[in-house]
Structures are given as structure tokens and as C-alpha cells.
Amino acid sequence: xxxxxxxxxxxxxxxxxxxxxxxxxxxxxxxxxxxxxxxxxxxxxxxxxxxxxxxxxxxxxxxxxxxxxxxxxxxxxxxxxxxxxxxxxxxxxxxxxxxxxxxxxxxxxxxxxxxxxxxxxxxxxxxxxxxxxxxxxxxxxxxxxxxxxxxxxxxxxxxxxxxxxxxxxxxxxxxxxxxxxxxxxxxxxxxxxxxxxxxxxxxxxxxxxxxxxxxxxxxxxxxxxxxxxxxxxxxxxxxxxxxxxxxxxxxxxxxxxxxxxxxxxxxxxxxxxxxxxxxxxxxxxxxxxxxxxxxxxxxxxxxxxxxxxxxxxxxxxxxxxxxxxxxxxxxxxxxxxxxxxxxxxxxxxxxxxxxxxxxxxxxxxxxxxxxxxxxxxxxxxxxxxxxxxxxxxxxxxxxxxxxxxxxxxxxxxxxxxxxxxxxxxxxxxxxxxxxxxxxxxxxxxxxxxxxxxxxxxxxxxxxxxxxxxxxxxxxxxxxxxxxxxxxxxxxxxxxxxxxxxxxxxxxxxxxxxxxxxxxxxxxxxxxxxxxxxxxxxxxxxxxxxxxxxxxxxxxxxxxxxxxxxxxxxxxxxxxxxxxxxxxxxxxxxxxxxxxxxxxxxxxxxxxxxxxxxxxxxxxxxxxxxxxxxxxxxxxxxxxxxxxxxxxxxxxxxxxxxxxxxxxxxxxxxxxxxx
DNA sequence: ATACATACC
DNA sequence: GACTGGTATGTAT
Numbered sequence: 001x002x003x004x005x006x007x008x009x010x011x012x013x014x015x016x017x018x019x020x021x022x023x024x025x026x027x028x029x030x031x032x033x034x035x036x037x038x039x040x041x042x043x044x045x046x047x048x049x050x051x052x053x054x055x056x057x058x059x060x061x062x063x064x065x066x067x068x069x070x071x072x073x074x075x076x077x078x079x080x081x082x083x084x085x086x087x088x089x090x091x092x093x094x095x096x097x098x099x100x101x102x103x104x105x106x107x108x109x110x111x112x113x114x115x116x117x118x119x120x121x122x123x124x125x126x127x128x129x130x131x132x133x134x135x136x137x138x139x140x141x142x143x144x145x146x147x148x149x150x151x152x153x154x155x156x157x158x159x160x161x162x163x164x165x166x167x168x169x170x171x172x173x174x175x176x177x178x179x180x181x182x183x184x185x186x187x188x189x190x191x192x193x194x195x196x197x198x199x200x201x202x203x204x205x206x207x208x209x210x211x212x213x214x215x216x217x218x219x220x221x222x223x224x225x226x227x228x229x230x231x232x233x234x235x236x237x238x239x240x241x242x243x244x245x246x247x248x249x250x251x252x253x254x255x256x257x258x259x260x261x262x263x264x265x266x267x268x269x270x271x272x273x274x275x276x277x278x279x280x281x282x283x284x285x286x287x288x289x290x291x292x293x294x295x296x297x298x299x300x301x302x303x304x305x306x307x308x309x310x311x312x313x314x315x316x317x318x319x320x321x322x323x324x325x326x327x328x329x330x331x332x333x334x335x336x337x338x339x340x341x342x343x344x345x346x347x348x349x350x351x352x353x354x355x356x357x358x359x360x361x362x363x364x365x366x367x368x369x370x371x372x373x374x375x376x377x378x379x380x381x382x383x384x385x386x387x388x389x390x391x392x393x394x395x396x397x398x399x400x401x402x403x404x405x406x407x408x409x410x411x412x413x414x415x416x417x418x419x420x421x422x423x424x425x426x427x428x429x430x431x432x433x434x435x436x437x438x439x440x441x442x443x444x445x446x447x448x449x450x451x452x453x454x455x456x457x458x459x460x461x462x463x464x465x466x467x468x469x470x471x472x473x474x475x476x477x478x479x480x481x482x483x484x485x486x487x488x489x490x491x492x493x494x495x496x497x498x499x500x501x502x503x504x505x506x507x508x509x510x511x512x513x514x515x516x517x518x519x520x521x522x523x524x525x526x527x528x529x530x531x532x533x534x535x536x537x538x539x540x541x542x543x544x545x546x547x548x549x550x551x552x553x554x555x556x557x558x559x560x561x562x563x564x565x566x567x568x569x570x571x572x573x574x575x576x577x578x579x580x581x582x583x584x585x586x587x588x589x590x591x592x593x594x595x596x597x598x599x600x601x602x603x604x605x606x607x608x609x610x611x612x613x614x615x616x617x618x619x620x621x622x623x624x625x626x627x628x629x630x631x632x633x634x635x636x637x638x639x640x641x642x643x644x645x646x647x648x649x650x651x652x653x654x655x656x657x658x659x660x661x662x663x664x665x666x667x668x669x670x671x672x673x674x
Numbered sequence: 675a676t677a678c679a680t681a682c683c
Numbered sequence: 684g685a686c687t688g689g690t691a692t693g694t695a696t
Contacts, residue, residue, distance in 0.1 A: 068686050078679090154687045156683095169683085172686040215683045320692095322681045354693070383688060419675085429686085435676055474688085680693075 037076055037323065038063060040166055055166035055179060062175045071429035079324055083331045086350060090332065093349060102345035105360065109344070112357075112366050117279065118301040120369040121254050123221040124276040124284035125204065125261065128293035130217035132159040133271045134196055135186045147184045148176055153385075156188055160293070193217075196269050203264050207257065212373040218288075220281055220371045223257055230257065242267050258296050279306065282367025285319050306365035310337040318362050337363050376480075380415065381423075382406045383474025388427050390467040392460055392577050396558045399456050402475040403449040410477060416441040417477035420448060422455040425472035434459065441481050448477070453558060460581055 039056050063069040127133065131149040136142045136159060146162035148155045152173035162168075165180035173185050197216040204211045208221040230238070230252050238256075239249045240263060250260035258275045265273050272294035276287025279301050290297040299309050314336055316326045329335070332350075334343050340363035348356050361367065382405045389395055399422070410416065421435040434455040442448065452475050460468045556563045557573075559580040567573040 063686080066685080072686095075679095150687085153685070156687090170687080174685050218683080320681070324680060352694070378691065379689090381689060385687065421676090431678080433677060437675065472687090476689095675696100677696085678694085681691085683689090 036327070037072055037079075038069070040168070041323070050164065050166055052166075058166075058178050059175055062178055067428050079327055082324075083328055086328060086331065089350060090346065093346070097349070098345040100345075101348040105344035105348045105356075108357065109341075109360055109364060112361055112364050116303065116364070116366055117369045118303075120222055120224045120279060121227055121301075122278055122281050122284045122369060122371065123207075123223055123254075123258055123261075124278075124281065124288040125200075125219050125221065125265075126274050126276075126288040126292065127200065127217035127265075128272045128274055129157055129159055130196075130271070131157045131188060131193055132162075132186075134193055135189070137270050138192070139186075142184060142186065145184055146180050146182060147186060148173070149186050149188055151187060152177075152185065155185070158183075196271065199269055200265055200273070203261060203268060207261060208371070210371060210373070212371045220284065222369075222371045223254065226257065227252070227254060240264055240267065255296070255298050258298075262294075262296065280365075280367030280369050281371065282319060282362065283309070283365060286313065286317050289317070310363070310365040313337045315340065315362065320358065321362070337365070377413070377415075379476055379478035379480065380406065380409055380413070380417070381421075381474055381476035382409065383423060383472060385425075385472045386470075388469055388471060389473075390469040391574070392468075392559070392581055393574055395456060395460065395468060395470065395473070396453060398473050399452050399475070400449050402473060403445055403452055406475050406477060407443055407445045407448060410443045410483070414483045415477075415480050416443040416483040417481070418442075418479035419477070420451045420455070421476040421478065422452050422459070423472070423474035423476065424456075424459060424468070424470050427469045427471045429471070431472075432459070437479065441479065441483075443483050448475070457559060457581075464581055 038059055040050075040052060040059065063072075132147060135149055136147065142159070144161065146159065146165055146167060148158035148162050148167055150156045150173060155167070155169060155171050155173055155176055157169045158167045158171075158176070162176070162180060162183055165176075165183070167176040167180050167183055176183055176185070193216050197213075201211070201213060201219070204213075204219055204221055207223050207226045211219055211221045213219040233252070235249060238251070238260070239247055240260065241247045248263060250256045250263070254277050258277055262273050262275060265271065274288050274292040274294060275296040276284040276290065277296065277298040278284040278287050279299070283299050283306065287297040287299060299305055315321045315329055315334060316323075318337070321329070329339075332343060332346060334340055334347075340347065340359045344360065344363070347359055351359065382402050384398075384402065386398070389398055418439075418441045419435055419437040421433050423431065423433045425431045436451050436455060438447070438451065456473075462468075557567075557577055557580055559577055564573075564576055567576050
């Protein structure tokens with residue numbers, strides 16, 4: 001959407017259009033402690049009346065010294081280092097090789113020129129300050145006051161009143177409040193935006209059935225076909241009226257069509273949109289920003305017009321060239337698109353073929369003319385920011401929560417995936433990702449979790465004995481494929497378990513969690529009972545948890561995969577996990593893997609069922625047995641309030657305690673806390 | 675294949 | 684005090 005993080009105000013760029021370089025220089029640390037990336041980002045449009053000095057100072061004052069700011073400094077250093085490395089590389093070139101590269105670049109440019117295409121009319125539609133506009137529409141009292149949509153942690157967008165104060169999308173609410181104490185922050189209402197977006201799309205589809213929405217508030221259209229058909233339209237087909245019945249007839253040119261589209265959007269939604277019309281998507285996108293808000297701009301469909309447009313266009317305006325690329329390019333004197341051409345010899349030597357080709361295309365004003373939307377998603381993920389979590393038990397529980405959420409989403413789209421990626425962000429804002437690919441794609445929570453859990457466990461161990469202190473965790477599934485049904489290996493396990501179930505001691509003990517948010521998990525049906533299969537309900541949920549079973553409640557450690565007998569309550573169990581993390585390493589896991597050769601019938605150490613299945617399936621089974629209850633149990637309020645400590649004892653297990661009688665189940669433990 | 679960075683909304 | 688969440692892709696190893 002146009003209120004994206006690196007974007008800004010929407011007065012015409014007239015002033016800035018021809019002074020990119022100045023802007024770049026001016027951006028460097030004024031009042032921001034020298035940290036360019038902290039500064040208000042105004043490189044895409046003029047923010048004429050803004051007191052940038054003051055705004056940057058406020059942002060800096062609010063941020064300096066924070067963990068966030070320190071991380072930004074770190075990243076800034078990295079970028080500087082990259083620029084320095086680039087500089088060094090540049091110095092190692094001699095003029096002759098640059099000339100040679102220029103010739104090579106010219107050959108590539110000729111090929112690009114060959115592909116230049118003016119046959120398509122591409123339109124980019126972009127709703128103005130979308131979320132804010134919707135909120136203002138539905139609550140007129142917000143209309144003439146500075147307002148933003150989002151929360152105190154982060155804003156999604158702001159209205160134009162607020163932008164005058166420097167309040168913008170991707171700015172934390174508390175800083176925005178500092179910049180503009182009267183700012184009203186309205187919580188996001190996505191359902192509403194989705195509905196409005198749907199209304200807009202309905203209109204757009206009439207001009208291009210293959211229209212490509214990029215988000216709730218923007219879309220690309222190829223109206224070539226419509227323009228051709230429109231020649232035969234009668235007056236009525238080009239006539240639309242306002243709610244008041246006022247009529248308006250539109251012409252047959254691209255600009256007329258876009259006027260019509262924008263008119264219809266406004267009539268239908270009471271919201272304004274801006275639009276760009278150009279021979280390709282790259283240019284159309286830039287154009288839609290040019291006369292924003294509530295305006296449109298067309299680039300004539302000939303080479304000269306395109307080259308004129310691109311000549312002084314700051315590279316930062318181009319979709320795909322962000323803050324960092326802009327800095328890197330700026331460091332070698334590339335600010336406008338024509339600079340990309342001037343420096344093509346150098347760029348060819350510095351950048352990869354992909355990047356260089358992209359730069360050349362940009363310099364020539366050539367972009368994609370095909371608005372086909374790639375309908376195959378590549379990945380799906382869930383991530384959450386939270387107040388610091390550092391205790392392993394809570395980290396594992398959070399991980400499980402995310403896996404559950406992700407699987408729910410996967411199932412909505414009937415997808416399964418092979419590669420699982422765990423993402424963590426420490427309280428210092430350092431982000432790490434760890435990935436592991438399975439042999440087969442899955443959409444099974446237990447299998448997903450068992451993998452994510454291993455990745456998390458490794459991270460916890462890696463920083464041991466220090467706790468892993470996180471502010472965010474995320475789980476992603478990639479390598480996706482459609483989830484066909486019965487071929488899933490999990491089914492095999494389901495069936496096996498069901499077969500043997502009657503003879504087995506039930507694998508799961510009574511499960512109780514003090515945390516409300518896990519109650520639903522506790523109540524959910526046994527994941528190993530597949531209702532779609534006959535006999536699936538032979539053991540309804542209520543039955544397994546007999547009093548006998550409860551008496552056999554076991555605490556399963558997510559680290560060592562054992563259920564130490566002496567863990568009779570959550571406190572001792574937590575101590576066990578901590579010790580376990582401290583004392584064990586991945587050797588144990590390696591051993592286990594070796595044990596499991598091909599074609600090896602293996603007895604689940606938890607539920608005693610003998611399984612003969614692929615390693616991943618077996619692991620899934622064991623992990624399910626191990627974790628179904630354990631992860632939840634350890635999250636009680638009691639456990640959370642237990643001070644975190646690691647004893648230095650040699651044994652990974654807590655001191656042995658006498659086994660309690662049947663009444664000392666987790667359930668009872670919580671019903672009558674000590 | 676994995677890790678990390680960049681970019682966009 | 685306090686700085687998102689989801690997806691794609693490029694780059695390096």
C-alpha cells in the first residue's frame with residue numbers, strides 16, 4: 001500500500017524530482033546521531049512543509065539507547081562495511097576493464113531494447129491512505145484531525161493531517177504520539193478493509209479479468225483488451241452516475257478509462273484512488289505515486305517519452321530498489337535511473353547478472369508487461385512478537401502454539417510442506433533462522449512441531465548456559481505441495497495406533513495446564529484418531545482419561561525425550577528441563593538416529609507400540625507421544641513463577657522424590673495448589 | 675540445502 | 684517503557 005514504510009507524503013514530487021542527489025546527501029544524519037536509517041524517510045516525495053529537523057530529532061531522542069536503536073546501529077555498520085568493500089573493489093578496477101564492461105553492457109542493453117514493448121496498457125491502482133481513509137469514512141469525526149491506524153507498537157498508515165507531523169506508516173505509535181500529541185490512533189479493522197478491497201476488485205475485474213491484486217489496496221491491470229473492446233461501446237456503457245444520480249460519461253482513451261475506474265471506485269466506496277498508466281508495470285507503479293492522492297499520471301507510449309521520464313527518476317522510486325540498494329548505489333554516484341546507465345560498466349563488474357540486468361532494464365525504463373499473477377504460493381509462515389520469553393518451557397510452548405497456528409493456515413489452503421524454518425529474534429533484535437527439510441511434505445502439527453522443536457532446542461543449547469531471550473518467534477513452511485489425502489504417511493501411524501490402541505496402556509497421561517490459552521489444546525481430540533477412518537471413534541475423548549490414566553501422569557521432557565519418574569510436579573519438571581538443557585547435547589540425538597536403520601521395526605519408548613515406518617513418521621509418532629501433554633503441563637502459572645535457576649549438580653535429573661500416590665496428578669496439583 | 679539480508683505492503 | 688507480520692527473492696556458503 002502507498003503508506004508503506006519507506007514512503008512518505010504525497011504532494012507532487014515536483015521539487016524533488018530533479019534533485020535526487022541533494023536529497024541523498026541531505027538525508028545523512030541530521031539529528032539522528034548519524035544514523036541514516038533512523039531518519040524520516042522522505043526520498044520518494046517532497047514533504048514540503050515538514051520540519052524534518054525536528055522530526056528526526058524526536059525520532060532520535062525516542063530511540064537512542066534502546067535495544068532497537070542499537071540494533072539499527074549494528075545494521076548500519078554492516079551496510080557501511082558493504083559499501084567500503086564495494087569501494088575497495090571499485091579501486092581495483094582499471095579504466096580499460098570498465099570500458100570493456102561497458103561494451104558488454106551495451107550488448108545487453110541492445111537485447112533489452114529489442115524486447116521493449118508498447119503494445120500493452122498497464123495500469124497501477126493504489127488506494128489513498130487506504131486504512132486511514134476507510135476509518136475516516138466510517139467515522140467522520142476523524143476526518144479533520146491527525147489520525148493513524150494501528151497500535152501503540154506500530155502504525156499501519158496515517159491520514160494526511162498526521163503526515164504533516166511526520167507520522168507515517170511503519171512508525172511505532174509511541175513515537176508518533178511524541179511527534180503529534182493530538183494524534184488519534186485507531187485499531188486496525190482488517191475485515192472491513194478486506195470488504196472494501198473486495199468492492200474495489202469487483203470494479204477492476206471488469207477492466208481486466210486477470211487483474212493482479214498486490215495487497216488490499218493496490219493492483220495492476222492490463223487494460224489493453226478493454227481498450228480494444230471499448231471502441232465499440234455505446235454511450236450507456238461509458239456512462240456512470242454518482243449516488244445523487246449525477247451522470248458522467250467517459251471517453252475511450254486509457255486516461256478516460258482510468259478516470260472512469262477511479263470515479264466508480266469513489267462512488268462505490270467513497271474512497272479515492274490514484275493510478276499510473278504506462279507501457280509496463282515498473283513505470284505504472286512509479287506513476288501511480290506521482291499525482292497521489294486522488295490523481296493519475298500517464299507516460300506516453302513511445303521510447304522518447306519513457307526515456308525522458310526515466311532520465312531524472314531517482315532510483316529509490318523504483319520498486320525493488322530499497323534503502324540499502326539506494327545507499328550502495330548512491331555511494332558510487334548513482335542516484336537517478338540515467339546514472340544506472342552512466343555507470344553500467346562499473347555496475348556490471350560489481351553486481352550479479354540478475355541484479356545488473358535488472359538495473360539495465362530500469363535504466364531503459366523497461367519492465368514487465370505481463371500482469372499474470374503467480375498463483376502458486378511458495379511459503380506460509382506465522383510469527384509473533386511478545387514480551388520477553390526466555391524459559392525453555394515457555395519457549396517450547398510458544399513454538400508449539402505457532403506450529404498449531406501454521407498448520408491451521410496450511411489446512412485452510414490444503415497445503416503441506418517439506419521445509420520447516422524456525423525464526424527467532426532476540427531481545428537485542430538479532431534475527432536468526434534455522435531450517436530443516438523433511439523427506440516428505442506434511443501438514444501434521446506433531447511432525448511440524450517435532451522439527452521446529454529440535455531447531456529451537458539447538459538454539460537454546462547454543463547459547464547455554466545463558467538463557468535464550470526472545471522477543472519474537474516464527475515458524476515457516478516452504479517447499480509446498482497440495483495436500484493430497486490418504487497418501488500421507490501420518491495415516492499409517494494413525495492406523496497403527498488405532499489397531500494397537502486397545503492393548504496398550506494409553507500413551508498420554510492426563511493433561512492439565514494452568515494457562516488458559518492451552519485449555520483448547522487439552523480438550524482437543526486425540527490427534528492420532530483419524531475420524532475419517534472407520535472405527536475412529538472407538539475411543540472417544542472422554543474414555544482415555546480414566547482415573548487410572550491420570551494416576552500415571554508423566555512429565556515428558558522435550559529436551560531429553562525422557563519422562564523422569566521423579567518429576568512429580570511442575571517445579572521439579574522445570575528444573576529437570578533446565579538441567580537437561582544444560583547437560584545434554586546433540587550426541588544423544590545422533591545416537592538415536594543411528595539406531596534407526598532402514599526397515600527397522602521400532603518400539604516407541606513412550607507408548608510401547610511397535611512401529612515400522614519411515615524415520616520421519618516414527619519421529620513424529622514419538623514426539624507426539626512425548627509432547628502432547630508435556631509441553632502444556634510445564635506452562636502452568638506455578639511453573640512460570642518458579643525462579644529460573646540451574647543447579648550445578650552432575651545429574652541431569654532433579655533429586656529423587658518419593659513417588660506420590662494417585663491423587664498427586666497434575667490435575668489435582670492444580671485443583672489444590674500447595 | 676541453509677542462512678541471512680533486502681524489499682514490498 | 685515502547686519499533687509488526689506475511690511473502691518473495693537475491694546473495695553467499
